Amino acid sequence: MVSPKILVVEDEKLLAVDIRNSLNRLGYTVSEITNSGEEAIKKVAEIHPNLVLIDICLSGEFNGVKVAEIIQNNFHIPVLYLTDYSEYKNLHQYYHLREPFSYVLKPFIEKDLHIAVEMALYKHHIKSTSEQEKYSLLAILNHMGSAVVVTDTYGRVQLMNSVAEIITGLRKEEVSGKYIQEVLNIVDKDSGETIANLIFQVMETGTTLPLPDKFTLITKNGGEIPIADNISPVRDEYGNITGTVLVFQDVTERRQIEAQLTRNAFYDGLTALPNRILFLDRLRQALERCKRRLNFHFAVLFLDLDGFKGINDRFGHGMGDDFLVAIARRLESCIRSGDTVARFGGDEFAILLEDIKDVSDATNVAKRIRESLSLPLQLNGYKILTTASIGIALSGNGYEEAGALLRDADSAMYRAKEIGKDGYIIFDPELMES
Incomplete structure (x- = not known):
């Protein structure tokens, strides 16, 4: 049996290579890889693939007509879109993504890619063949990686x-003829939305809903x-709605990947604390609240450990990392849950x-930190002592940008370090200039 030929249209070289390798492992043949919609049309005319997998960012217009429409209408070849999560959140804005199995989400796993390709090929097949062949759908469905109801x-x-049956733990015989809400407990716990509500919305509107x-x-x-x-x-065959088809799959692995990407982007890999990017985002939000609420005040403390280089040099980087993790936990113990x-x-x-309430709340936290750090850390049989220099910047000084507030807290910290370490300084423009 000849494997289906696929044309890949993707401008990110590494991603294109990953897609080609995945498709090859799944038994498909990648005829070409190109990085533009115009070039894709030329390649389709030359090699006439069985399917075109195209990044949605490259599916714009060519001579006033969308690339996908040219491929589908002129060459009668199915198109499968590759889209990221931000575009998936706004699927309703893209008419070409409303149909099921018309897109693959990035980052994808091979199972998702396989299902989408197979269904795109099958949908194209049943549109091109006689009505009787549609009855083979059940056999196809039973070999899919997605659940279908x-x-x-x-x-x-x-x-x-x-x-x-496998995912739900139910048998067809148990559920046949019963109302879906009675046999399938599918719900959005936050909003209370149920599967039955969505089914009737689909029939009322006649559209596909994610x-x-x-x-x-x-x-x-x-x-x-x-x-x-x-x-x-x-x-x-007359266009009348006779029911609905629910297609779903276990996305535990996908959610884990998304969660890991979020952790990598916004949290420190060693201490699991928020990183600079997430901190600045929360600081900007605090500035906006401060502008809207006259009685809302906040403070930023910038802290640098005194003598950390000596600890690293004496005990090694492994011990230094353990030390920083322990310090992170102590700092967390000194603040409130909302900080x-x-x-x-x-x-x-x-x-x-x-x-x-006022500056005393910030200085009290600085004092708690000093007290906490005054207790020796027990690490690998050693007692390690450290202190910290702390700079404090207060929101009441007319700041407009998060970076400026952070810069002033940093300046105050360096002044605290200059005058003897193990202390804190509240930022004061006149003091900083002296």
């Missing part, structure tokens, strides 16, 4: 594939599985104290 116009289950981000399936044995995909209307302590790198930390 079909309902009638009353929301009663008519069909469920084997993947749905499942909400936090939709969770409660399995027969009580387990909770995050799921994603969509619900689409099912139509007869933020972040690591900026090396031995520099920053603290955001929100909704304080």
Whole structure:
């Protein structure tokens, strides 16, 4: 059997190579890789692939007509879009992403890619063949990696594939003819949205709806599985809606990848504290609240450990890392749950104290930090002592930018270090100039 030929249209070289390798492992043939919509049209005319996988950013207009429309209408070749999560959040803005299995989310796992390609090829196939061949759908569904549940116009289950049986822990015989809300416990715990509500919305509007981000399936044995995909209307040959098809899959792995990407972007890998990026974002939010609420005050503490280089030199970087982790935990113990302590790198930390009454709240935290650090740390059989120099900047000085407030707290910290370390200084422009 000849493997389907696929044209990949992607301008990120590394991603394009990853896609090609994945497709090859899945048994497809990547005929070409190109990085523009115009070039894609030329390649389609030359090699006539079975499917075009195109990054949505490259699917703009060519001579006033969208690239995908040219490929689909002129060459009768299916198009599958590659899109990132921010575009997925706004699918309703893209008419070409409303149909199920018309896109693949980045970062993808091979199972998602395989399902989307197979369904895109199959949808194209059934549009091109006789009506009788549509009855082979059930056989296809049972070999998909996604769960599929079909309902009638009353929301009663008519069909469920084997993947749905595995994920839910239910058998087709148990659910057939029953209302979907009675047999499938699928709900968004935050909003209270249920699967039955969405099914009737789909039939009322006649459009495909993506499942909400936090939709969770409660399995027969009580387990909770995050799921994603969509619900689409099912139509007869006259265009009348005869029910819906719910397609979903276990996205635990995808959510773990997304969570890891978030942690990498906003949290320090060593101490698990917020990093500079997340701290500055929270600081900007505090500035905005300060502008809206006259009685809202906050403070920034910038902290640098005294003598950390000596600890690293004496005990080694491994012990130095353990030391920084222990310091991070002590700093967390000195603040309230709504405040933020972040690591900026090396031995520099920053603290955001929100909704304080006056400067005494900030100085009291600085004193607690000094007291906490005065207790020796027990690490690998050694007692290690350290102190810290702390600079404090207060919100009441007319700041407009987060960077300026952080800069002044940093300046105050260096002044504290210059005059003897193990202390704190409140930023004062006149003092800094003296």
